[in-house]
Amino acid sequence: xxxxxxxxxxxxxxxxxxxxxxxxxxxxxxxxxxxxxxxxxxxxxxxxxxxxxxxxxxxxxxxxxxxxxxxxxxxxxxxxxxxxxxxxxxxxxxxxxxxxxxxxxxxxxxxxxxxxxxxxxxxxxxxxxxxxxxxxxxxxxxxxxxxxxxxxxxxxxxxxxxxxxxxxxxxxxxxxxx
Amino acid sequence: xxxxxxxxxxxxxxxxxxxxxxxxxxxxxxxxxxxxxxxxxxxxxxxxxxxxxxxxxxxxxxxxxxxxxxxxxxxxxxxxxxxxxxxxxxxxxxxxxxxxxxxxxxxxxxxxxxxxxxxxxxxxxxxxxxxxxxxxxxxxxxxxxxxxxxxxxxxxxxxxxxxxxxxxxxxxxxxxxxxxxxxxxxxxxxxxxxxxxxxxxxxxxxxxxxxxxxxxxxxxxxxxxxxxxxxxxxxxxxxxxxxxxxxxxxxxxxxxxxxxxxxxxxxxxxxxxxxxxxxxxxxxxxxxxxxxxxxxxxxxxxxxxxxxxxxxxxxxxxxxxxxxxxxxxxxxxxxxxxxxxxxxxxxxxxxxxxxxxxxxxxxxxxxxxxxxxxxxxxxxxxxxxxxxxx
Numbered sequence: 154x155x156x157x158x159x160x161x162x163x164x165x166x167x168x169x170x171x172x173x174x175x176x177x178x179x180x181x182x183x184x185x186x187x188x189x190x191x192x193x194x195x196x197x198x199x200x201x202x203x204x205x206x207x208x209x210x211x212x213x214x215x216x217x218x219x220x221x222x223x224x225x226x227x228x229x230x231x232x233x234x235x236x237x238x239x240x241x242x243x244x245x246x247x248x249x250x251x252x253x254x255x256x257x258x259x260x261x262x263x264x265x266x267x268x269x270x271x272x273x274x275x276x277x278x279x280x281x282x283x284x285x286x287x288x289x290x291x292x293x294x295x296x297x298x299x300x301x302x303x304x305x306x307x308x309x310x311x312x313x314x315x316x317x318x319x320x321x322x323x324x325x326x327x328x329x330x331x
Numbered sequence: 332x333x334x335x336x337x338x339x340x341x342x343x344x345x346x347x348x349x350x351x352x353x354x355x356x357x358x359x360x361x362x363x364x365x366x367x368x369x370x371x372x373x374x375x376x377x378x379x380x381x382x383x384x385x386x387x388x389x390x391x392x393x394x395x396x397x398x399x400x401x402x403x404x405x406x407x408x409x410x411x412x413x414x415x416x417x418x419x420x421x422x423x424x425x426x427x428x429x430x431x432x433x434x435x436x437x438x439x440x441x442x443x444x445x446x447x448x449x450x451x452x453x454x455x456x457x458x459x460x461x462x463x464x465x466x467x468x469x470x471x472x473x474x475x476x477x478x479x480x481x482x483x484x485x486x487x488x489x490x491x492x493x494x495x496x497x498x499x500x501x502x503x504x505x506x507x508x509x510x511x512x513x514x515x516x517x518x519x520x521x522x523x524x525x526x527x528x529x530x531x532x533x534x535x536x537x538x539x540x541x542x543x544x545x546x547x548x549x550x551x552x553x554x555x556x557x558x559x560x561x562x563x564x565x566x567x568x569x570x571x572x573x574x575x576x577x578x579x580x581x582x583x584x585x586x587x588x589x590x591x592x593x594x595x596x597x598x599x600x601x602x603x604x605x606x607x608x609x610x611x612x613x614x615x616x617x618x619x620x621x622x623x624x625x626x627x628x629x630x631x632x633x634x635x636x637x638x639x640x641x642x643x644x645x646x647x648x649x650x651x652x653x654x655x656x657x658x659x660x661x662x663x664x665x666x667x668x669x670x671x672x673x674x675x676x677x678x679x680x681x682x683x684x685x686x687x688x689x690x691x692x693x694x695x696x697x698x699x700x701x702x703x704x705x706x707x708x709x710x711x712x713x714x715x716x717x718x719x720x721x
Contacts, residue, residue, distance in 0.1 A: 173653050174436075176585060201563040204654070207680040209669050220680075222654055222667065229585050231654060253695075254566040254687040281393040281720050291401055298405075316410060321644055 154178040154230060157198065165190050168235075179220075179233040187236050188246050191221065195251060199225040200232060206248075206258035208266045212293040215240050217268060221248070238268070240292075247273040265291035341386055349387055351379055358386065361702070365394050369472060369706025372716040374689065376709070380702055388697045390690045396720040403679045408434050408508060409643040411676065416502045418681055419718045422461040424453050425659040426681070427506035429666035432587070432655040434508040437670050438648045445634035446510035451588040452626045453505060454657065455619045456493060459530065460486050461660035462616040465713050469609050470541050472707040473550055478541050485530045492523055510637035520627045527620050534617065542610065551606035555696060555708040559603070565695070566687035569662025571712060574611045575603035581658035593625050605711040612660070612713070647674045661685060661713045683718025690719070 158170045158180065167190075168181030182190055194200040200223040209218040221234040238245055247270040249256040259270040260280045267289035270276055279285070288295050341358070342350045351358050364375030373394040379387035399418055403411045415430045416423035428450055435442060463486040467479030490500040495516055497503040505512050541547055559575045561567060572579040580597035582590045598615045600607035640646070648670040656665035662684030669678040693712060700708055 171652075173651070177654060179652060202568075203563075203566055204656075204663070204665065205667060205680060205682045207667060207678070209652075209678040220652075220667065226579065226584055233652070233654065252566065253564045254691045257687065257690045278389075279393070281396045283391075283393055290398065293404075295401075297398065297401055317407065317644060324644075 154232070157230070157232070161190070161193075164193065176229050177231045177233070179235055181235045181237070184236050184238055184245060187221070187234060188248060188251075190234065191223070191248060191251055194223060194232065199227050200230075202226060203248075203252040203255060204231065206255055206262070208262050208268060208291075210240070210266065210291070210293040211237075212240070217243050217266060219245060219262075219268070242269075243267060244269040244271065247271065249273050265289055267292065341381070349379075351387065357381060363705060364391075369709070371468065371689075371709055371714050374714075374716040374719070376693075376697075376705065378697075378702070378705065383702045385697050385700050385702065385705065388694050390694055392690070392716055392719050394720075395717050399721045400679050400681065403676050405675065407643065407674050408438075408646050408648060408676065409640075411679070412507055413502075413504050415681075416504055417717070418721055419659075419664075419683065419715055420501065421464050421715060422457045422659055422661075423502050424457040424506060425657050425664040426666075427504065428454060428588075428657055429655045429664060429681075430668070430679070431506050431508045433653050433666045433668035434648065436653050436655065437651045437668060438508075438646075440509060440638055440640070442510050442638055443635040445514070445631045446636045446638075447588050448626060448630045449511045449515065449636065450506050451590065451593075452623060452630070453496075453503065453511070454588070454659075455622045455626065456489060458619045458660045459616060459623070460489050460493075462612050462619070463489070463530070465612055465660070465710070466537060466541070466609070466616075468710045469605075469707070470537075470547070472710045473547055475541060475544065475547065478537055481533050481536060485526075485533045488526045488529055492519070492526055495519065495522070507637070509640045510635070512636070514636050515630075523623065523627060527623060530620060531617075534613065538613070542606075542613065548606065550704070550707065551604065551609065551711075552602070553604050554704055555605045555608075555700070555711055557603045557692070557696065561692070561695070565692040567662070567692060568684050569658065569660070569713075570598075570608055570611045570615060571662060571684075571688060571692075573598060573615075574600040574608040576601045579662075581656055581663055585656070587655075587657060589626070592629070593622055595622060605707055608711045608713075615660075645674065647672060656682070659684065661688070661715065664718075681718065681721045683715070683721075685712075685714035685716065685718050688712045689714035689716070 154172055165186055171179040202224040204222040204224050206221050216237045217240055219236040224231050256274045259273040260276055262268045263276050264280045264282055344350045359380050361378040361380050364370035365373050375391040377389040378385050415426040418426045463482040467482040470478030493503055494500050497505040557575050562572050568579050576599055578597040578599050583597050595618055598611050598618055600611045650670055650672045652669040654665055654667045656663050665682040667680040671677040
């Protein structure tokens with residue numbers, strides 16, 4: 154994978170390289186260079202399979218990390234491309250022209266994280282959350298517990314325990330922290 | 332095999348969308364699902380038909396969304412493991428394996444060898460269950476209800492083996508970060524051998540009654556062809572790809588657990604239609620029975636099944652990210668896990684093969700299909716909605 158990174162750096166300006174395993178590495182890429190890099194990797198380097206496209210919310214940094222994971226079956230290699238974009242008015246170039254299946258991932262990311270992919274087919278169609286009007290629920294600042302409390306009523310007679318405190322009590326009793 | 336695009340109508344508008352005027356009386360909207368015998372689980376297909384030919388289709392999901400990925404961000408690494416199996420009901424064990432393997436990799440844990448063997452055994456047992464359920468569904472889509480009764484019977488025997496091994500029939504919660512919960516019970520191999528023979532006996536009947544049935548052949552051969560050119564574009568993996576002649580099988584391509592030590596070849600077909608996909612799965616099921624025998628004959632007799640874990644209540648995993656995959660009965664199953672140094676996952680993303688198969692691929696394949704073939708076509712892709720919605 155290091156060899157691939159060295160080859161790519163001759164053509165593209167790349168960021169941090171992380172070798173996770175012999176067959177898996179991650180590279181940080183600027184958003185503007187992603188599409189051309191993906192096309193190159195797909196057409197020239199044999200990374201023809203888009204494994205997944207997802208987002209990680211780094212709320213404290215004000216950024217989303219988009220991860221494009223692609224696979225080269227012939228060489229048994231996986232490459233994750235990390236793209237950091239601003240959380241405010243998050244928008245990213247669509248890659249549905251490279252992989253038709255990417256349109257589904259982008260629809261989900263629009264719905265769950267509020268990330269826009271201009272030009273992506275059926276982007277604004279409801280995917281999972283039909284009729285959802287609240288904030289995108291997979292963002293870190295969307296509090297599922299608070300949403301549930303505000304939306305649903307408590308069932309009478311139900312006891313609620315903090316899972317961590319309850320397990321500690323079950324395992325260690327009154328001995329305290331171990 | 333029919334031509335890829337037989338459609339003469341509807342015409343496309345300038346913006347590329349279909350010119351469908353429902354008031355013209357020429358087209359009809361038809362909903363298949365979410366409650367319908369011709370649907371795979373809780374999802375729905377919105378069909379636009381002209382006569383009995385499908386001209387447009389949209390897959391609707393969301394009936395099962397429970398927000399697993401978000402729920403896991405509020406749970407410790409060990410609290411996540413009883414949740415993940417619920418992401419795929421008929422074959423839950425891949426969730427347990429992929430999650431456990433991802434956590435172990437980022438936490439730097441080494442797993443005992445015996446646990447690797449038992450994990451492989453569990454995954455193959457789950458594959459058998461999933462394929463048996465599929466065979467019943469595929470035959471049922473063509474009106475052969477008896478096949479489902481036979482396969483449900485032998486699947487129940489395999490559930491007995493799961494129950495004695497894990498204590499549970501559906502959600503096993505047996506593959507845990509650090510290893511597996513227990514060793515095999517005494518006499519397990521003998522009872523498993525009886526189960527395998529019963530399954531083989533029923534599969535021989537299935538072969539005669541289903542695969543040599545004139546109606547099944549007439550309706551499944553040449554229908555629902557997946558072009559090999561679509562494989563990468565639509566993220567097609569597993570038997571759907573292997574039936575098209577491409578030997579995509581993670582067990583061989585990027586071997587994990589003890590698969591490098593087992594003797595087998597990826598099962599492939601060449602015609603890529605409904606019949607071939609069913610046949611590939613039937614032969615893959617026979618392969619799984621063989622792999623279970625290989626595992627039970629070569630499994631280490633003694634050894635630990637769990638590695639020592641840190642205090643799971645205070646277990647923090649250093650910042651990192653990884654992706655772990657396995658070959659489930661429907662294709663590539665994977666977990667993308669991101670950690671931030673805290674005691675909770677920063678992000679978990681589940682890659683289920685149904686995600687691409689039942690949306691982008693199905694919406695493309697079903698165009699020009701006959702209404703009566705829609706159910707069979709969808710079942711032939713072997714999709715499970717929970718892994719789409721997570």
